[in-house]
Amino acid sequence: MKVSLKVWRQKNANAAGEFKTYASPELNPNMSFLEMLDVVNEELSNRGEDPIAFDHDCREGICGTCSLVIDGKPHGPHKGVATCQTYMRSFSNGDQIVIEPWRAKAFPIVKDLVCDRKSFDRIQQAGGFISVRTGSAPDANSIPVPKENADLAMDAAQCIGCGACVAACKNASAMLFVSAKVSHLGLMPQGQPERYKRVKAMVDQMDTEGFGACTVTGSCEAVCPKEISLDFIARMNRDYAVALIQGDPKQVVGGGAG
Amino acid sequence: MATLNSQIPAGPLSDKWEKHKFSSKLINPANKRKYKVIVVGAGLAGASASATLAELGYEVHNFVFHDSPRRAHSVAAQGGINAAKNYQNDGDSVHRLFYDTIKGGDYRAREANVHRLAEVSVNIIDQCAAQGVPFAREYGGLLDNRSFGGAQVSRTFYARGQTGQQLLLGAYSALNKMIGAGGVKSYTHSEMLDLVVVDGHAKGIIVRNLQTGEITRHSADAVVLATGGYGNVYNLSTYARGSNVTASWRAYKRGACFGNPCYTQIHPTCIPVSGDYQSKLTLMSESLRNDGRIWVPKRKEDCKKNPADIAEGDRDYYLERMYSAFGNLAPRDVASRAAKYVCDEGRGIGDTGLGVYLDFGDSIRRLGEGKVRERYGNLFSMYHEITNEDAYKTPMRIYPAVHYTMGGLWVDYNLMSNIPGLFVLGEANFSDHGANRLGASALMQGLSDGYFVLPSTITTYLANVKAGGRPATDRGEFKQAEEEVRNFTRRVTSNNGKRTPDSFHKQLGKIMWDYCGMARTETGLQKAIQLIGDLREEFRTNVKVLGEPDGLNQPLEKAGRVADFIELGELMCRDALMREESCGGHFREEYQYTPNDPEVQQGVVNTGDVKRRDDQFAFVAAWEYAGAPDKAPILNKEPLIYEEVKMSTRSYK
Numbered sequence: 001m002k003v004s005l006k007v008w009r010q011k012n013a014n015a016a017g018e019f020k021t022y023a024s025p026e027l028n029p030n031m032s033f034l035e036m037l038d039v040v041n042e043e044l045s046n047r048g049e050d051p052i053a054f055d056h057d058c059r060e061g062i063c064g065t066c067s068l069v070i071d072g073k074p075h076g077p078h079k080g081v082a083t084c085q086t087y088m089r090s091f092s093n094g095d096q097i098v099i100e101p102w103r104a105k106a107f108p109i110v111k112d113l114v115c116d117r118k119s120f121d122r123i124q125q126a127g128g129f130i131s132v133r134t135g136s137a138p139d140a141n142s143i144p145v146p147k148e149n150a151d152l153a154m155d156a157a158q159c160i161g162c163g164a165c166v167a168a169c170k171n172a173s174a175m176l177f178v179s180a181k182v183s184h185l186g187l188m189p190q191g192q193p194e195r196y197k198r199v200k201a202m203v204d205q206m207d208t209e210g211f212g213a214c215t216v217t218g219s220c221e222a223v224c225p226k227e228i229s230l231d232f233i234a235r236m237n238r239d240y241a242v243a244l245i246q247g248d249p250k251q252v253v254g255g256g257a258g
Numbered sequence: 259m260a261t262l263n264s265q266i267p268a269g270p271l272s273d274k275w276e277k278h279k280f281s282s283k284l285i286n287p288a289n290k291r292k293y294k295v296i297v298v299g300a301g302l303a304g305a306s307a308s309a310t311l312a313e314l315g316y317e318v319h320n321f322v323f324h325d326s327p328r329r330a331h332s333v334a335a336q337g338g339i340n341a342a343k344n345y346q347n348d349g350d351s352v353h354r355l356f357y358d359t360i361k362g363g364d365y366r367a368r369e370a371n372v373h374r375l376a377e378v379s380v381n382i383i384d385q386c387a388a389q390g391v392p393f394a395r396e397y398g399g400l401l402d403n404r405s406f407g408g409a410q411v412s413r414t415f416y417a418r419g420q421t422g423q424q425l426l427l428g429a430y431s432a433l434n435k436m437i438g439a440g441g442v443k444s445y446t447h448s449e450m451l452d453l454v455v456v457d458g459h460a461k462g463i464i465v466r467n468l469q470t471g472e473i474t475r476h477s478a479d480a481v482v483l484a485t486g487g488y489g490n491v492y493n494l495s496t497y498a499r500g501s502n503v504t505a506s507w508r509a510y511k512r513g514a515c516f517g518n519p520c521y522t523q524i525h526p527t528c529i530p531v532s533g534d535y536q537s538k539l540t541l542m543s544e545s546l547r548n549d550g551r552i553w554v555p556k557r558k559e560d561c562k563k564n565p566a567d568i569a570e571g572d573r574d575y576y577l578e579r580m581y582s583a584f585g586n587l588a589p590r591d592v593a594s595r596a597a598k599y600v601c602d603e604g605r606g607i608g609d610t611g612l613g614v615y616l617d618f619g620d621s622i623r624r625l626g627e628g629k630v631r632e633r634y635g636n637l638f639s640m641y642h643e644i645t646n647e648d649a650y651k652t653p654m655r656i657y658p659a660v661h662y663t664m665g666g667l668w669v670d671y672n673l674m675s676n677i678p679g680l681f682v683l684g685e686a687n688f689s690d691h692g693a694n695r696l697g698a699s700a701l702m703q704g705l706s707d708g709y710f711v712l713p714s715t716i717t718t719y720l721a722n723v724k725a726g727g728r729p730a731t732d733r734g735e736f737k738q739a740e741e742e743v744r745n746f747t748r749r750v751t752s753n754n755g756k757r758t759p760d761s762f763h764k765q766l767g768k769i770m771w772d773y774c775g776m777a778r779t780e781t782g783l784q785k786a787i788q789l790i791g792d793l794r795e796e797f798r799t800n801v802k803v804l805g806e807p808d809g810l811n812q813p814l815e816k817a818g819r820v821a822d823f824i825e826l827g828e829l830m831c832r833d834a835l836m837r838e839e840s841c842g843g844h845f846r847e848e849y850q851y852t853p854n855d856p857e858v859q860q861g862v863v864n865t866g867d868v869k870r871r872d873d874q875f876a877f878v879a880a881w882e883y884a885g886a887p888d889k890a891p892i893l894n895k896e897p898l899i900y901e902e903v904k905m906s907t908r909s910y911k
Contacts, residue, residue: 011809012809028532028533028535030532030533031535032537032644034537035535035536035537035538038535038537042761045802045804045813048804049804050804050805051804051812051813053810053812055325056499057331057499057500058329058331058334058498058499059498059499059537059540060496060538060540060541060640061640061643062333062334062420062422062423063329063331063498064328064329065324065325065329080639081643085640085643087643087644089646110469110810111809114810116325116469117325117326118325118326118446120326121326121327121328121434121444121446124430124434125434125437125438126438127438128431129389129431129432129434129435130389130390130431131435132385132388132389132432133313134306134309134313134432134709134710134713135381135385135709135710137381137385137388137389138384138388139384140343140383140384140386140388140393140401141343141401143387143388144395144398144399144400145399146399147395147396147397147399150392150393150394150395154392154394154418154424157392157417157424157427158418158423160423161326161328184390184392185390188392190387190388190389190390191390
């Protein structure tokens with residue numbers, strides 16, 4: 001099979017970008033989408049043209065590095081998979097495929113199809129953790145976790161941090177991502193002491209980064225490669241509301257005796 | 259010759275670690291903040307080490323080439339993590355985990371390191387559970403376990419099919435906490451391109467920012483490499499495409515010894531290769547072997563038949579037949595080699611004949627499809643995405659693929675290389691898995707090194723370093739290292755070559771797989787050394803890198819990594835050639851059990867099993883760079899002395 005690619009090319013963050021069209025060489029339907037790009041790039045290089053820059057790493061749907069909007073859909077035509085797990089058999093001979101980067105203010109474009117997602121890291125640095133010093137943990141089985149909670153926490157924890165939810169959202173909202181992180185920790189008994197402080201810090205950082213507001217259209221859930229549920233957004237909103245009502249904890253000043 | 263002192267503490271094996279911790283010097287809290295430590299990599303080992311060192315008060319600078327510290331390839335581990343908790347009350351203990359690991363490694367690992375790993379394993383699970391890692395649980399709320407290859411107890415903790423991601427997110431969250439608190443400075447898109455050695459000590463690194471192309475110098479009181487394994491030397495592997503040996507290799511070229519480079523793990527359960535465009539092989543978790551049965555047809559004529567049409571009596575469940583005690587849970591090296599044998603006999607299945615069946619039919623009949631879906635659902639859907647086949651209805655097709663490298667930079671008991679001040683953690687070092695790693699032990703080692711071992715042993719070095727005395731980056735050593743990095747960039751971007759780095763990588767991978775893969779011979783390895791030498795020369799003159807060195811340039815990144823892989827490939831072949839024995843993942847066809855051997859006649863091993871030669875090869879091969887890529891490297895030997903376990907013939911029958 002052969003396809004034609006309409007690809008976003010942009011030299012760097014400050015340059016203006018444009019679509020360019022390339023004809024693919026002969027392809028095998030069992031190729032992954034990224035392998036198709038490898039083959040196209042090899043041909044471009046051999047012709048002396050700058051190959052298309054795209055992000056990828058594990059190529060098995062878990063590292064969250066790959067990030068293409070394919071025919072208008074983040075991670076391509078299939079539900080519950082990432083771009084790297086999309087195969088050419090999903091397309092037909094002669095198709096034109098449009099490939100774009102994630103587009104969001106908080107994900108500036110670096111080059112071609114590569115964008116910068118450090119804003120996600122900064123949200124997690126603001127509070128996406130349980131404070132436990134190495135070596136201070138009690139025996140693992142001293143904290144039983146009801147299986148239902150552990151399973152639900154795991155549903156949320158599956159998030160691979162790819163940013164497809166942001167790319168799909170008309171407001172470039174990061175609510176699905178942040179709510180998955182907040183819910184994972186908030187559902188575990190270990191996460192209770194910092195539960196409200198955490199949600200507030202993470203949501204505040206999310207807003208600072210320039211992600212948009214959520215209007216619950218559900219486009220994020222539809223494209224999420226791990227099929228993270230919209231329910232987690234409701235869960236986060238509830239925790240956030242409680243955190244606002246509680247207000248910031250009273251600062252304790254002064255040390256102890258001695 | 260390099261000086262190798264393993265620094266193994268004296269005393270009984272089970273007391274060594276406790277005694278060593280007590281006898282190691284401490285650094286007072288006010289002084290710790292005066293020491294700066296560079297950590298390269300943020301997989302399980304790098305992230306856990308960075309977070310823990312920062313908690314202790316050191317100034318930590320963490321570097322990753324990824325766009326985020328959450329993406330290292332630890333993330334992809336599926337099956338689980340071992341720990342000697344004995345929560346199942348099935349006879350597990352620290353000693354048994356130690357013993358299984360030593361035996362699994364085919365008696366080529368250091369006893370003291372492995373015992374420490376087994377001791378620390380229990381703390382890891384506590385630590386991760388406290389961080390909120392959502393391990394699988396039973397209905398009573400307690401932790402669930404499953405069994406894994408090479409063990410007869412259930413000691414593996416897991417989180418669905420993505421244990422690696424969940425443990426990494428735990429370590430990443432600990433790292434984030436310390437980045438947020440200012441204890442760790444995080445550099446993303448930052449690839450280490452050289453190690454700076456000052457007066458014989460590792461004192462800094464040279465880094466290229468992959469987004470801007472900027473090259474910078476960083477000095478520190480100690481440098482920690484946690485940069486993973488080098489399986490991508492084979493091009494096709496289960497590694498992430500970005501995984502590379504560059505950090506380790508540049509350290510090797512600055513004097514760090516490379517230990518046992520030929521010890522590679524070929525994982526038995528991967529999806530077979532489908533075409534030459536392929537960039538990546540996908541692992542199907544070893545945990546599948548708990549409920550899946552591996553077979554091929556007894557007769558060659560049946561290989562192209564639909565598996566459903568092959569009668570039960572015409573199937574050869576060869577692992578169950580050959581290794582009745584462990585059956586489908588035989589260790590990885592054993593299971594991979596057995597798959598190779600049956601395919602070599604012409605009984606392989608699929609279009610290429612390089613495949614065997616992993617069949618869940620029995621389990622689905624016994625447990626019901628629902629239970630199988632609950633245990634392995636995500637793996638079955640991953641298989642479906644790649645092959646377009648439904649493994650609930652027809653058996654999976656699998657074949658071995660390169661998965662892990664047991665070799666790595668040589669380190670002593672303190673995880674310090676022979677360059678003082680350079681520490682190496684996780685898969686990047688050689689220390690704990692001998693010639694074969696057991697399933698679910700990689701995650702254990704990464705976290706053990708990072709959370710518990712290095713934070714304690716780094717003081718053995720730092721306590722003798724003057725606080726605040728690290729060199730300035732305008733010293734000659736830094737300038738020279740930076741200049742060498744710039745020279746390489748200039749050379750490959752201005753070269754008037756014709757071939758892309760990728761095409762060299764493919765060619766190298768094929769040489770390595772053909773001659774230094776699952777079965778190796780003297781003539782094959784000699785041929786490979788010659789082919790790789792030619793390839794190195796062609797790369798120098800004929801590589802083509804387009805685009806500018808300033809800014810994101812993926813072919814340039816690739817060129818540096820492939821250049822290092824080519825040199826490493828040659829070293830691996832030299833190591834495999836030198837090691838005239840078979841052990842674990844290293845199989846020399848000349849050294850295998852034959853029907854005439856008494857061990858075969860007594861039923862201890864099978865014909866074709868690996869034959870070690872302890873009298874001559876019970877040592878760690880630590881290779882030292884001789885100053886130029888075309889000069890033969892120098893072999894240093896660290897003898898392996900077993901105090902506790904008797905080196906014996908490994909039997910899984």
